[in-house]
Amino acid sequence: MAFQVSPGVNVTEKDLTNIVPAVSTSAGGIVITAEKGPIDEITTISSEQELADNFGKPNADNFEEWFCAANFLGYGNNLKVVRPITGLVNAVSTGTAVLIKNTADYLDTYYSASGAGQVSNIGTWAAREAGTLGNSLKVSLCPNSTAFGPHSMSGNLVADASAAIGDTSITVDDGSLMQVGDILEFGDASNVPSTDGAPSGFFYKITAINTRFNNRKIQSSNRSY
Numbered sequence: 101m102a103f104q105v106s107p108g109v110n111v112t113e114k115d116l117t118n119i120v121p122a123v124s125t126s127a128g129g130i131v132i133t134a135e136k137g138p139i140d141e142i143t144t145i146s147s148e149q150e151l152a153d154n155f156g157k158p159n160a161d162n163f164e165e166w167f168c169a170a171n172f173l174g175y176g177n178n179l180k181v182v183r184p185i186t187g188l189v190n191a192v193s194t195g196t197a198v199l200i201k202n203t204a205d206y207l208d209t210y211y212s213a214s215g216a217g218q219v220s221n222i223g224t225w226a227a228r229e230a231g232t233l234g235n236s237l238k239v240s241l242c243p244n245s246t247a248f249g250p251h252s253m254s255g256n257l258v259a260d261a262s263a264a265i266g267d268t269s270i271t272v273d274d275g276s277l278m279q280v281g282d283i284l285e286f287g288d289a290s291n292v293p294s295t296d297g298a299p300s301g302f303f304y305k306i307t308a309i310n311t312r313f314n315n316r317k318i319q320s321s322n323r324s325y
Contacts, residue, residue, distance in 0.1 A: 128172045129180040132165045136229045137183045138202035145169070146177040155183060156233070188230040191237065193223030199230055265302055275309065282306045 134155035137143065145151045148170045158166035172179055189197040198219065200206050210219055210226070227234025260271045278284075284304045 125178060126176050127178040127180060128176060129182075130165060130169045130172075131182050131184050132169060133162045133186055134166075134183045135159060135162075135231055136233050137181075139183045139199070139230060140185055141182065141202045141204070143181050145173065145179045145181050148173050151179075151181070155181060190230045191227040191234045193225040193239075195221040195223050198222055198226070200226060200228075201230075270304075278306055278309070280306050280309060 132155055137155040143154060145154065151166075151169055151173060155166075169179060169181065185199070185201070188199070190200045191197055198210075200210060210222075225237075225239050227237055263270055272278075282305070284306065285302065286304075
């Protein structure tokens, strides 16, 4: 091999035609024990944000797998991700928790066009995600289009002559139609029991109820129209 005996420029040529370039279309694959996402199903991910949206953020149990996937997505946009079966199950409203792996599994095993379901011991509702992320969910069902609609409460008057905008508690004639969480708007009582009295434009949320004195604790929503 030739070498230089004095300072100069040494030019070396290398044939790199046999190296596969790392382009964005190159596909990769990884298994992640994620906190959410479809189980036992291949999902194509194209960005780190999409990875977080579909499989959740990294945690103490999967940070090595998660950041390995994120590193690949820093150079490519075709990562195949699979969440494995790890013993986690989907929370259900009653009965025994089951594993609903993904949408296809739900449609094939649990869905019924009649709404009754194909499995009878899990109740009416099941969490979408297997694991603790689906625990402590609360479902509110509206049986018809008017169940949670406005109520005029015609004739229900404020029993407090000193009541004014900005008060944090109010006493009314009849509080049986009210509950914590309701939004109230007070209006002009001159046309009671008609419902065309002028509205105040100020909205209040009921935060507590004293049934003994028909007293409602309210909080302004800071909205006016």
